[in-house]
Amino acid sequence: MQACSLLTSAMFTGLAMAQEAPPVQEKGPAPADAMLHAQAVHYPNPYRVMESGEVKAVLDRVLSYLDAVTPAELINKNTHAVMAMPAKADPEAVLKPGDFRLTSYEWGVTYAGMLAAGAATGDHRYTDYTVKRHQLLSDLARVYAPAVQADKQNAQAPIKGLLNPHALDDAGALCMSFLQAKNAGIKVDYGQLVGICGAFVTEKEYRLKDGTLARGGPDAEGRIRQRPLADTLWLDDMFMGIPTIALMGKATGNSKYYDDAARQVLQFSRRMFNPQLGIYMHGYVEGMRDHPEMHWARANGWALMAMVELLEVLPKNHKDYKAVEAQLRAHANGLAKFQDKDGLWHQLIDRPDSYLETSASAIYTYAIARAVNRGYLDKEMFGPMANLAWNAVAAKVNAKGEVEGVCVGTGMAFDPAFYYYRPVSTRAAHGYGPVLLAGAEIIAMNRKYKFGLNDSGLMYQGPR
Template identity: 80%
Template sequence: MLHALQVNYPNPYRAMEAAEVKAVMDRVFAYLDATTPAELVDQRSGKPIARLDKAEPDAVLKPGDFRLTSYEWGVTYAGMLAAGAATGDARYTDYTVKRHRLLADLTRLYYPGVQADPAGAHAPIKSFLNPHALDDAGALCMSFLKAKNMGAKVDYGQMIGICGTFVTEKEYRLKDGTLARGGPDGKGGRKMRPLPDTLWLDDMFMGVPTIALMGKHTGNAKYYDDAVKQVLQFSRRMFNRDLGIYMHGFVEGMRDHPELHWARANGWAIMAMVEVLEVLPKNHKGYEAVVDQLRAHARGLAKYQDKDGMWHQLIDRSDSYLETSATAIYTYAIARAVNRGYLDKEMYGPMANLAWNAVAGKVNAKGEIEGICVGTGMAFDPAFYYYRPTSTRAAHGYGPLLLAGAEIIEMNRKFKFGANDSGFMYQGDR
């Protein structure tokens, strides 16, 4: 009976109960709720500004551990909404609605001044009111549209007008319409981030879900067409079909490209696809092509999952460190794809549970998440990615963990997973 000997797995080798998953999420919630105040203060005195009835020139958002208008916090707002829906705990939903309401009030007060003087006007949320990149607008816009679709009692019209217009009409694109960086700098030159006409895989998420959601918001099918086009054109340039994973960067006009398969960017790509499919009509001519691309990517990622459930910073280089935010994003996207029937529950359900259990182990007693790679541009060499620091203050992992936990709860409600001859497997629908 040696096959039945006790195995010392470093992470739970089973499906967590919903209460266990929520306990992890609750620790994260408590930390974020305490350290991201939704409050305006006077920059000089630090005193609260209680009345939001005029554009105070010295007003700033009360400092916290994270910024309320970063793209990472757009993901966190979406994660809070998902957590509230999955657990029935209104605190999560209220977290997003409270902060969205504050942003809507600040937009109403400060946007006229920013419109009149984009360079000189002061505003506590100026990066959002005068966006210069998808980072400033895309993920936030996604969270606004998701919350509106869920019935949040916030006046989103002005904010969606700002960010939706920027993403769909103002962001730089290549000649074939693909979202890109390295466009004109407004001074007769080109932006060098890092080179002209550069695709960052991250931008599949920073822009494409919002484009698809604008289709639902407006009823105009041109946005659905554009979202599908973005997925397929990014994939045509950047997806390695032999490996089943994406390169991080692509520079239009180069013969060869840096084949560095950064984990979090691959997370943004697969997340973009499940978000697009959430609103794309099933009878859209591009629906099956997006599903096929999602499946190809999931197959590729499955090949590289580490023995304890996580993925490496450079996916196909096992001597690079194990990274938490990417693993959380994969957990969410794969579990969502299982729940929606895009991926086989037998194959991918255990994979998602194993990944969740690993991510849950990265949440410390304070509710901070460990092992998150800090903000990362694109580079042409492996050293850049290998040596990127990790920090609990890297905002990129908090929203993905909440999204992942919510989707794992939903998946394990629908399907039973358990031991079969010592192996962790699908055991039927519930």
């Protein structure tokens, strides 16, 4: 056994040496082309691994910006005076407005990103950001949930959409962040929040006959919502539903949630994954014969992230574990074919004349780096790809801490113009959580594995 290990080590060493450019053996004056391969290359983004401190500096800018523009306070909606938490439901109380909403699905991702950044850097300010706002939401749920449940139509509450969800967007990503925080030992009472949001995702959201999460059907209160057509699948909903369903399995010990979460991956993929391209279409309408394929980047990110989050808690002996892992690998390999030369991906992945989009690229960076760290993907291939992507994403965080190049909120369509001309904005909340998650996971990956230049190329160089 020891001899085998030594042989393997020797082979690895020999391979590493073989990758180096051999020394020139000829004697005499050097020809003009002798050192052309060693010329300095002017990459638009750094072609190297960022040190942990450099990554944290990017994340720190994001944290400073978001902490300043997302106040965790109540105010009187008429006088705008700051209010303490009321003892009973007060219709005059509202959340103090900032640049972003504290109860959007994008902010569920941001809360998760802050927790990940805190764990990766050891800087409690990131964790505190999430704890402070989760505590506010928990306190508001305690005060306002009884009134909202008693009169869903007329009750007023600062977080009514969270306490009376009507779509996966209202509940899924936020519930994921609550359950992740609870698993991390955060001492906030998540009982009411998880009870309301978890029940909506797992029991009340509309589904197709085979149980696949869908839109364009009756909601929890029987109202028909065409979004945009009856029985429509949005690829986004893999993320809006699957992580919460899987985490409910971990929280309750009930295997039915694991079964449901894995089934969602496989049923979405059966309908929407293009195995030739290795990427997903954005929208699918049950019953249609033809499905125009718009391969929207951010939705593909949500799908990839959903699989990574599911595998984080799905028992390895689950009957569908290997199938989910295989689907993750197929998707990651497909995405690898479309990465732009400077590290990002395009708004429509397979259409290089569409613009480069930051939020999707950040999600891919996070999910691919996490998959490398967990052993789902080969570190030799995907580690350099993730580092290249992170360097490009980091360049999109400006000095103020805003994330540039992020597509605004987007529905689904069956024509390219819709996606090509979606605006980008630093106020598009979708970019902030993914950047935090990506930076945190890149720190973890480069702490675990060494990557560096070998014969001018960025390569895996062994474990740390």
